[in-house]
Every structure is written in C-alpha cells, then in structure tokens.
Amino acid sequence: xxxxxxxKPAKIRLREIAEKATQDAxxxxxxxxxxxxxxxxxxxxxxxxxxxxxxxxxxHAAGVAAKGGGQRMCEYAESMGxxxxxxxxxxxxxxxxxxxxxxxxxxPQPDFLLCCNNICNCMIKWYENLAVExxxxxxxxxxxxxxxxxxxxxxxxxxxxxFDDCIRKLEELTGKKWDExxxxxxxxxxxxxxxxxxxxxxxxxYTPSPYSGFDIFNNMAVAVVARGTVEAAEAFEQLAExxxxxxxxxxxxxxxxxxxxVLFEGIACWANLSYTFKTLKNLGINVTATVYGPAFSFLYxxxxxxxxxxxxxxxxxxxxxxxxxxxxxAIRHKVDGAIFHINRSCKHWSGTLYEMxxxxxxxxxxxxxxxxxxxxxxxxxxxAQYLTRIEALVEIMEENKRKGARK
Amino acid sequence: xxxxxxxxxxxxxxxDNPKAQLEKYRAEGKKAVGCMLYFCPEELxxxxxxxxxxxxxxxxxxVEAKRYLPAFICSVLQTTLxxxxxxxxxxxxxxxxxxxxxxxxxxxxNWRYSxxxxxxxxxxxAQNRKTEAGVAFTASQYRKVKAxxxxxxxxxxTDADIRDAVSVYNARRAVMRxxxxxxxxxxxxxxxxERNAVFKxxxxxxxxxxxxxxxxxxxLMEEAPAGEFKGPKIVTSGIMADHPNxxxxxxxxxxxxxxxxxxxxxxxxxxxxxxxxxxxxGMARQVGNIEGCSVLFDPEKNRGKMLVDLAxxxxxxxxxxxxxxxxxxxxxxxVPIKRMxxxxxxxxxxxxxxxxxxxxxxxxxxxxxxRGILGY
Ligand code: SF4
Ligand code: SF4
Numbered sequence: 001x002x003x004x005x006x007x008k009p010a011k012i013r014l015r016e017i018a019e020k021a022t023q024d025a026x027x028x029x030x031x032x033x034x035x036x037x038x039x040x041x042x043x044x045x046x047x048x049x050x051x052x053x054x055x056x057x058x059x060h061a062a063g064v065a066a067k068g069g070g071q072r073m074c075e076y077a078e079s080m081g082x083x084x085x086x087x088x089x090x091x092x093x094x095x096x097x098x099x100x101x102x103x104x105x106x107x108p109q110p111d112f113l114l115c116c117n118n119i120c121n122c123m124i125k126w127y128e129n130l131a132v133e134x135x136x137x138x139x140x141x142x143x144x145x146x147x148x149x150x151x152x153x154x155x156x157x158x159x160x161x162x163f164d165d166c167i168r169k170l171e172e173l174t175g176k177k178w179d180e181x182x183x184x185x186x187x188x189x190x191x192x193x194x195x196x197x198x199x200x201x202x203x204x205x206y207t208p209s210p211y212s213g214f215d216i217f218n219n220m221a222v223a224v225v226a227r228g229t230v231e232a233a234e235a236f237e238q239l240a241e242x243x244x245x246x247x248x249x250x251x252x253x254x255x256x257x258x259x260x261x262v263l264f265e266g267i268a269c270w271a272n273l274s275y276t277f278k279t280l281k282n283l284g285i286n287v288t289a290t291v292y293g294p295a296f297s298f299l300y301x302x303x304x305x306x307x308x309x310x311x312x313x314x315x316x317x318x319x320x321x322x323x324x325x326x327x328x329x330a331i332r333h334k335v336d337g338a339i340f341h342i343n344r345s346c347k348h349w350s351g352t353l354y355e356m357x358x359x360x361x362x363x364x365x366x367x368x369x370x371x372x373x374x375x376x377x378x379x380x381x382x383x384a385q386y387l388t389r390i391e392a393l394v395e396i397m398e399e400n401k402r403k404g405a406r407k
Numbered sequence: 408x409x410x411x412x413x414x415x416x417x418x419x420x421x422x423d424n425p426k427a428q429l430e431k432y433r434a435e436g437k438k439a440v441g442c443m444l445y446f447c448p449e450e451l452x453x454x455x456x457x458x459x460x461x462x463x464x465x466x467x468x469x470v471e472a473k474r475y476l477p478a479f480i481c482s483v484l485q486t487t488l489x490x491x492x493x494x495x496x497x498x499x500x501x502x503x504x505x506x507x508x509x510x511x512x513x514x515x516x517n518w519r520y521s522x523x524x525x526x527x528x529x530x531x532x533a534q535n536r537k538t539e540a541g542v543a544f545t546a547s548q549y550r551k552v553k554a555x556x557x558x559x560x561x562x563x564x565t566d567a568d569i570r571d572a573v574s575v576y577n578a579r580r581a582v583m584r585x586x587x588x589x590x591x592x593x594x595x596x597x598x599x600x601e602r603n604a605v606f607k608x609x610x611x612x613x614x615x616x617x618x619x620x621x622x623x624x625x626x627l628m629e630e631a632p633a634g635e636f637k638g639p640k641i642v643t644s645g646i647m648a649d650h651p652n653x654x655x656x657x658x659x660x661x662x663x664x665x666x667x668x669x670x671x672x673x674x675x676x677x678x679x680x681x682x683x684x685x686x687x688x689g690m691a692r693q694v695g696n697i698e699g700c701s702v703l704f705d706p707e708k709n710r711g712k713m714l715v716d717l718a719x720x721x722x723x724x725x726x727x728x729x730x731x732x733x734x735x736x737x738x739x740x741x742v743p744i745k746r747m748x749x750x751x752x753x754x755x756x757x758x759x760x761x762x763x764x765x766x767x768x769x770x771x772x773x774x775x776x777x778r779g780i781l782g783y
Binding site for chain 1: 474475476477479480506507508509510512513514515516517519520521529531532533534535538539540541543544547548551701702704705706707708733735736738739740741742743745
C-alpha cells in the first residue's frame, strides 16, 4: 500500500501532537511525576532534553477561548479581583488555577512554573501570582527586550547563565538528569522542525498561496512548543510537502478565490475566530504574511545563537527590526494591504502598532487598517467595527488594483 | 510664615515647576538628562557633572500621544510622551528609558519617532536581579549608559567620579529615610501634599541642593512638638500617589501618610548603593536589594509582606493602594497583596487615579467611606 496516499494530513498530525503532549502530561501526573506550567516561549530545549512534562497556559487559554469559554473564565477572574484590563490569557489561567477544571479543555495542575518574559513582562506578574497562590516554585529565564539587533554579548552571557541555573534547579526539582548528548539531539531536531516550519510558511509567497493564512495560527503552537520532537519535525516537513504539492496543482486550503493578499498583524481573536476568518474569506482576502513565520523560526548553529534566538521572538526585538521583518514579509509575499489587530490584552504588542502601521504603510506602499480586539475576551471585539474596517481596506485595495491594471 | 512653612512651600514650588528648574540649571551652564520613571542610574549622570531630571508624566490631557499609544496604555506614559511631543522636555540632552514593564518596552520605539530631537538611552535591568549573572548584566548595561553619557558630557567618567556620586546619593538617601521616619513618628506635622512635595521635588533638583533642604526640614521636624494627632493614619502603596486632586482630598479629610511603599516616593531611597570596589557593580547590586515594587521580579511577593510590616510598624490604621489607571503590574499585584493585608487584619482600599482626568468625586467618596471604616 502506498503510505504516501494513506498518511494523515499534516494539519491532523499537528493537532494530534498538541493533544498528545497534553495527554502525556496527564499520564505523567498520574504516575506521580511533577508537571510544570510553562510559558510558550520558554526555551523548550531545556524541558525536552530533561524529559520534563509541561503544559502551556497560553495555549490552554487560547483553546478555552476558541471553544467559547473565554468570557466566562475572564469574568470569573474579575470576580477574584483581577482587572478586566489584564491579559485575557492570564485571567483565564487564574480562573482555571482556582476552579481546577472547565468544560472546554482541561490540563493538569502545576507542581512548578517555568516563566520566560521574552514575549512580555506580564508573564512575570502572572506567574508570580500563580506561584504565591499555589505555593509552588517559580523559575524565570529573563530575556531583556533588545535595544539593538542583533542580540548583544551581554544579553547572551546573561541568558546562558540563567539557562545553566535553570537546568540545575530543574534537576533538583524533578530528579531528572541533564544529558549533553540528548541536548545535542534535541537541538538538531529543533533545527529540523524550524527549517521545515519556515519552508512551509514561505509558500505563501506563491500566487495564489497554497494555504489559508489562518492555518498558521493553529500550527504555530506546535512549532513553538514541540519543535524538539521528531514527530513535529516530520509533520512540518509533510506540511511543507503538501503546500508544495498544492502550488504545483494550483490548489489551496483557502477555499475561495484569492482576490486580495494581506498581512495580518497580531494574535488571532480566538473567541471570534470564525467571524474574523469568514469576513475575510467572503471578501476573497487571504492572509499571506504574518510575523509568526520568521519570528518563530529559532534558527541557530551554536549555543550563543540559541540564546540569541530566544530574544528574536515577537515583542522582544527592537522596533526597527520588528518593522523590517514585516516590511520584508509584506514585500516578499506580495501583499495588497495589512490588517492590524490592536489587541487589548497585549500592551507591548499593541503599544507600538500605530507607528508600525504608519511606517509599514509607507515602506511597503500598501493600505492598512486597524481594528480593536482581544485574543480571548470576546467583549472587546466588535463585529461591526471589524467589518467596516475590512471593507474600507478592500475599497482601497480594489482601487489600487484598478490603477495597477491601467498602467 | 515660619521657616518650616517656607521650606515646604519651596518644595511645592519646585515640584510644580519642573520646566523652571530645567531652565535654571541650563542657565547655569549645566546639562540635564531625562530619567524616565524607574531606577535609571542617576548617579552616572551626576558623576558626569550633569543633572538627572525625572520624567514622571504630569496632570494633563494626552492628545498628540494618542497617535502613538492606544488608550489602554497607562496615563503616566501617555502624559510623559505628550509632554515630550509638546516640547516640555526640550533642553534635555537625552532621555533614559527603562524596560521594566510591557508599556515601557514600547516607549523607546515610539519616542524615537515622536520626539526625535531628544535621543534615547535604553536602560535594561536584570529581572533575575539578585543573582550574580543578573548583577553582571545590569552592570554591563550601566556601562553602556556610561559610555553614552560620556559622549554627551564630552568628558570621561572615572570610577572616582562615580564613587563620589554614589556617596552623595547615599547621603541623600539617609536623610530621606530620616524624613520618612519623622513622618511616621509625628503624624499630622506634614499634610500628605506637603510630604509628597518633598519626594517629588527630588526629581527636578540637584541632589546636594535637595539633600540640603531636606536636612534643614528634618532638623525642624525633630524640634517640632509631636502634638496629638486625631485623624486617620495610612500607608500608601503604588507606582505614584501624586495626583493633585488625590492629595487635596487626603489633606481635606485630615489623613496623615505615616509611611509609603510608593515607587515614586520612598522606594527610591530605601536601599543604599553598596560601596563596592567597582562602583558600577554596587549600583547594579542595589537593584537586587530594592523591595516593594511591582516592576521588579518578586516571586515571593515580598511587597505584600513589606506592606504589612510597614503598616504595623508605623502604627497605621489602614493602607491606601493607589492604582495608576491601566498599570498592569499594579493590577496583578492587587489581588495577592489585598489578600495578604486582609489576612493580617489591615483595612485597605484601592483608588484608581488617571493623570489625564480632573474627576475626583469617586475618590472623594471612597476616601470618606474609608475614613469611616477606620473609625474616624
Ligand atoms: S497576549 Fe501579550 S500580554 Fe498576554 S501573554 Fe501573550 S504576549 Fe503576554
Ligand atoms: S509600571 Fe505601570 S504606571 Fe509604570 S509605566 Fe508601566 S504601566 Fe505605566
């Protein structure tokens, strides 16, 4: 039997990898092993090498929100005294730590916390509170925001020292032992995954794109947290093959005519995913650029580069570099416009987007719009505002196309 | 007017007129460097013969800043950026911007395009600030800052310069701690607004001048009779407790602030810079010694324990948590801290302050009610 025909689509495999990781953590918990709650951009090389079971509160919160529980959980956290201004992922997480279960999605409760603030300092406050609330240890890898690109020696040295310190503490905490050989293996697999991820994402440069840009939101979770596993590497390689195949056959997972190609900036609105996606699809808009490709690629050739790679995630880089990534992606992936999500939850990400929007518009020569939303709290999002803004963008993109055709 | 009243008026006057202070120093031929909010290495500026100048926003309306910052960024940064765009900080050679919260992380980018004529000097502090690696990192960043300051000052900053600056700053910290202690020992001697002016003026003054004035005030406070204070005594906590309306209400309702855990106030003076052989290393170590601040990594929430202690030691009747609107580090801290205060049986209330509004009805009602709860 030809297993090429029989094999599951990459998308399913990726979903299964994510589900299996949670399942493994449950089983470990039942075996009496210690399970951690871990920040999504914490260096996975550490936990994977040590074989420490962890789950990811951000992914959990996104899952809860996508299944409709975001508002209820946020409101519960508010009843505990948390302000509705706070990142909705953290609110969902506080509610879950208090309630211990929810109908949408369950993860094991933590025995320790692994924090990394490369994406935000909100993460520090969130994990501090969990640590005090649950009376469990908290380990922080502090990755200071860059003030220039590339990452400087001082930062690399500091991150490296914390890496070593964290490994030592985790050995004590879990009784597991660090193995250099295994570490090398994990790094190699992670590189394989990252290259395959970048390759898959890059197929959006073709017109039409062989995939729907919203697929990235679902797949990137695995790219971030499970890069170090062979299963993930294989699934991403398969994803790249599928996209390549689609390009050859002129088909796409975007099931509409791709009239316009846009850059989408920011996290998806998980609680409004279907509306945000369908509105675009109905107007023939496909997302062909997001910062998730280049910014979550984690490519490195040695340990210093590994440390530096963790400071290149979105929200950690210096403004000018963040801008450059977007401009390059917008140009390379031939976008007609850009949509900026002013995410109420995410103060750093949103805090520079107005200037980013102006400069991207100018440097990439494309129209842009912003809309207000939130990644997990549906109360912040307005369907009417979103629709109006997207329609306005379409009008300009249409006008530009007409002008282009006349030239 | 007696001498104490004169001094208090002078502090207020300076606190309310930063621009006049800046112009005064410039007229004296001195250069000034902005220190935005938290824990900028002021000693290095001073060591270069320049004036560190605090940027803490102001009571005003953000209009221009709204082109850069979404409405849900805190009013401190909104108004600081607004003042920068409007030219209120013209005359500063540069501005140091730390990255201690998410909103601050975006400030350097925004500042470079909105206030292009005042260059940014980024300041990164280690959050793993008590570890040797953290100290080494903070020190490395301070050295980078030092190099930038040398360019601006047009001269080298020697270790001896830094050691001198550190000892001048530590001497001022010592006198500020005596001031703090007297505010606790003699409640009612200073009104909350007067107490605030002593702290706030420090942001816009040469450290020696400020220390001199505070020393004189402290001596007068020592002499002043303790008197019997009949009003409610509170400890304040938060990023700042500086809004003129808040201070007016506290004055009018007869509150005494007997201690604080406010970043803009006592937290800048509690921890001395250790006098180490390499003075920059000492400055980095100090960051590890600061407690009670929501933007510095605090995995055990020592802030809450410290607040309980301060309230007990100062004989306060309760704690006033002053929340700067849209400040997420403070909003996170509120829940565990309030619980710790509750567990210790210390009455506490939170009021939300927005530098951009003059609205005070809600604050007034809350503080009237709180006074009642405290039994006054
Ligand atoms: S959404 Fe933003 S603030 Fe929230 S956890 Fe993610 S990066 Fe941090
Ligand atoms: S700590 Fe709070 S008040 Fe200070 S800049 Fe950040 S958000 Fe604003």
